[in-house]
Amino acid sequence: MRGIVIIVATITLFFICSCNDRERLESPSFNSHHFFSFDSWTLDYLGEEWVMKHLSLKEDFDGRPVATIIKRSKSSNNEKAVLYIHGYSDYFYQTSLADTMESRGFRFYALDLRRYGRSKLPGQVWYDLRDISDYFEEIDLAIDIIENENPDAEITLMAHSTGGLTASLYAESRGDSLRVSRIILNSPFFDFNVGGVAESIGIPVISFLGGLFPRMVVNRDVSPINCMSLHIDYFGEWQFDTIMKPIQSPMVTAGWIRAVHRAQRELQKGICIKVPTLVMCSSASTKSHEFQEIHRKSDTVLDVAEILEFASNISGEVQIAIIEDGLHDLVLSGKSAREASYREIFRFLF
Numbered sequence: 001m002r003g004i005v006i007i008v009a010t011i012t013l014f015f016i017c018s019c020n021d022r023e024r025l026e027s028p029s030f031n032s033h034h035f036f037s038f039d040s041w042t043l044d045y046l047g048e049e050w051v052m053k054h055l056s057l058k059e060d061f062d063g064r065p066v067a068t069i070i071k072r073s074k075s076s077n078n079e080k081a082v083l084y085i086h087g088y089s090d091y092f093y094q095t096s097l098a099d100t101m102e103s104r105g106f107r108f109y110a111l112d113l114r115r116y117g118r119s120k121l122p123g124q125v126w127y128d129l130r131d132i133s134d135y136f137e138e139i140d141l142a143i144d145i146i147e148n149e150n151p152d153a154e155i156t157l158m159a160h161s162t163g164g165l166t167a168s169l170y171a172e173s174r175g176d177s178l179r180v181s182r183i184i185l186n187s188p189f190f191d192f193n194v195g196g197v198a199e200s201i202g203i204p205v206i207s208f209l210g211g212l213f214p215r216m217v218v219n220r221d222v223s224p225i226n227c228m229s230l231h232i233d234y235f236g237e238w239q240f241d242t243i244m245k246p247i248q249s250p251m252v253t254a255g256w257i258r259a260v261h262r263a264q265r266e267l268q269k270g271i272c273i274k275v276p277t278l279v280m281c282s283s284a285s286t287k288s289h290e291f292q293e294i295h296r297k298s299d300t301v302l303d304v305a306e307i308l309e310f311a312s313n314i315s316g317e318v319q320i321a322i323i324e325d326g327l328h329d330l331v332l333s334g335k336s337a338r339e340a341s342y343r344e345i346f347r348f349l350f
Contacts (some may be wrong), residue, residue, distance in 0.1 A: 012230065036066060044070055049074075062125070071108055083110075156184060187307065193302045217253060228247060272316055276318075280330055297333075
């Protein structure tokens with residue numbers, strides 16, 4: 001057994017070192033001329049109906065990062081609010097989600113986490129991370145802003161994929177002091193969907209190496225099908241920036257693998273969330289590198305059986321909603337699945 005582990009570790013290290021494509025991971029020209037506003041709301045790139053504000057964060061392993069909070073420039077809602085957190089290789093662009101929530105009386109806010117989307121600084125590695133708890137700072141700051149602007153509002157925390165893992169552990173860490181009244185997890189990333197030896201040995205080995213060589217790049221064989229099922233130029237109906245959310249998901253550092261793996265292990269051992277929580281997922285999972293019709297009606301990123309399995313490790317008031325024909329991002333699914341997703345969301349909220 002020891003010999004197998006050594007062999008796997010050697011092969012893993014080879015693949016890590018063989019794909020050290022820093023230029024691709026850093027995109028040094030991205031946001032190089034961007035103006036960062038920390039004191040006031042400024043026009044967001046989504047258009048005149050949207051504004052954003054940057055959040056100055058404490059120094060971490062890669063200098064002083066920023067995060068970004070986004071909202072509609074005008075809203076008459078102030079009794080209920082939503083804070084949305086995106087997933088991996090993602091950023092906020094889901095204006096249809098915001099429209100739907102605003103139409104039901106919720107003041108909608110979204111957060112681009114450090115090194116994601118609007119928050120990516122020149123020279124930073126996209127999405128890099130050392131500990132999932134690093135994100136708790138910007139979540140707290142975003143909630144501060146929402147509370148200051150809507151003093152009496154109940155806040156719902158809504159999060160997708162990796163954001164769902166982050167939101168779960170954030171809620172568990174805050175315990176009785178949690179300042180949100182409900183949590184909605186849209187296809188949360190509770191486990192790596194790689195299977196076999198790659199998951200049982202490969203991920204733990206890379207996680208270990210991530211503690212020694214956090215900046216090394218992991219060569220991942222990630223299918224572009226998820227983004228192809230979404231983007232209007234391929235097989236979807238949505239428009240988004242393919243630099244901030246590339247069709248081909250980029251590689252990651254060993255440090256990122258370690259941070260996510262450790263967070264998943266913590267959740268899988270069992271956590272407690274003190275507020276009502278809705279866990280949502282598709283009815284089916286599929287995998288492929290070539291697009292097929294089934295990919296319009298299934299989660300092509302995560303194993304929905306694992307989402308359901310590990311959701312049972314969350315103690316508290318947890319509800320489950322399985323969306324027939326849902327995509328990985330359920331609120332971007334086809335019309336019938338999208339409408340079913342919103343029915344479950346509003347049934348939970350009201």
